Amino acid sequence: MIPFVKMHGLGNDFVIVDDRDGAFALDRATRQAMADRRRGIGCDQLLVLEKPNNGHGDVFMRVYNPDGGEVEACGNGTRCVAALVMDEGTKDALGVETVAGILASTRNPDDTVSVDMGEPRLRWDQIPLAREMDTLSVDMTYIPYSDPVAVNMGNPHIVFFVDDAEAVPLEECGPVLENDPLLPERANIEFVSKNPDGSLRMRVWERTAGITQACGSGACAVVVAATRRGLVDRKARIHLDGGALDLEWREDGHVIMTGPTAFSFRGEWMQ
Known part of the structure; x- marks a missing residue:
């Protein structure tokens, strides 16, 4: 069995799997099955949490589209993961590491979450x-x-x-x-x-x-x-x-x- 959390940001919905202990092996077929809205849990993206790679972030987030393929970034997903991890302790600010870099995230007094998504690439x-x-x-x-x-x-x-x-x-x-x-x-x-x-x-x-x-x-x-x-x-x-x-x-x-x-x-x- 694989425990998961379902969250959303403005209806942009995510299945979040905490694999910081490295206990699960989610192959592409499993990722597709979990994201399927008719036969699985259903989501816009599957987010898998891992231990941070470089010691600067608080958690590493992998992002998978419904076809099971990995993508670089997910803004609403980052906000959801940040809120979830912040709820584990007393921090109101942390870094979510992704393949696109570390995204600084902050919980605001009105309980919204802000994420620094970095600089756009324009070339x-x-x-x-x-x-x-x-x-x-x-x-x-x-x-x-x-x-x-x-x-x-x-x-x-x-x-x-x-x-x-x-x-x-x-x-x-x-x-x-x-x-x-x-x-x-x-x-x-x-x-x-x-x-x-x-x-x-x-x-x-x-x-x-x-x-x-x-x-x-x-x-x-x-x-x-x-x-x-x-x-x-x-x-x-x-x-x-x-x-x-x-x-x-x-x-x-x-x-x-x-x-x-x-x-x-x-x-x-x-x-």
């Missing part, structure tokens, strides 16, 4: 794209949507700015854009519109996961892309299907994401 070969181009104006079109911005926040994102994000047929264009030949590692796809109050509305298609309620790294990519396009001044409240996140792209280049986390239930997976 074409850092996204990565299949050929050299300006990442502020990517040569990608799904009629009538075109001219997106590319940002890597530990994983690749393609951000389209549109008049009305609600009107985008995301279930149709999401899988096509995710698998565009320009994206050798595929990408998360965000459609964003600006609200009258200056906040942003974002809808997201996550690679291999499909439409999700929220995507933390996607929201980080959006505040960077919106700042580069002159739509916001380095800060934004971003409204996703599952709720709102507060983002800031600080002057030092780091992106800070703040939002709530929620515990769903504990269980055991029968192998």
Whole structure:
């Protein structure tokens, strides 16, 4: 049996397995089975906790998509893991180590969790794209949507700015854009519109996961892309299907994401 915790950040849901003792061997088939929403537990990502590798973080987090493949980063997942580990002791700040680096996480007085997601990568070969181009104006079109911005926040994102994000047929264009030949590692796809109050509305298609309620790294990519396009001044409240996140792209280049986390239930997976 494999004990797990189910948590979510704005409906972006995760199965978290604590393997800091090295007791479990989760092969790809097991990871896929656990993430399956019809025959397993179901989640947007499976998060596996391990001992930190370099002594600087408090816990190491591995991130797996529903297809069982490992990915680099998960913003909402980081916030959930940080909250879970902070609940084990008295710390209100810790470092979550990932393959993308150590993410400093802090619990705020209102019980939200902030995560320093680090600096965005903006060169074409850092996204990565299949050929050299300006990442502020990517040569990608799904009629009538075109001219997106590319940002890597530990994983690749393609951000389209549109008049009305609600009107985008995301279930149709999401899988096509995710698998565009320009994206050798595929990408998360965000459609964003600006609200009258200056906040942003974002809808997201996550690679291999499909439409999700929220995507933390996607929201980080959006505040960077919106700042580069002159739509916001380095800060934004971003409204996703599952709720709102507060983002800031600080002057030092780091992106800070703040939002709530929620515990769903504990269980055991029968192998």
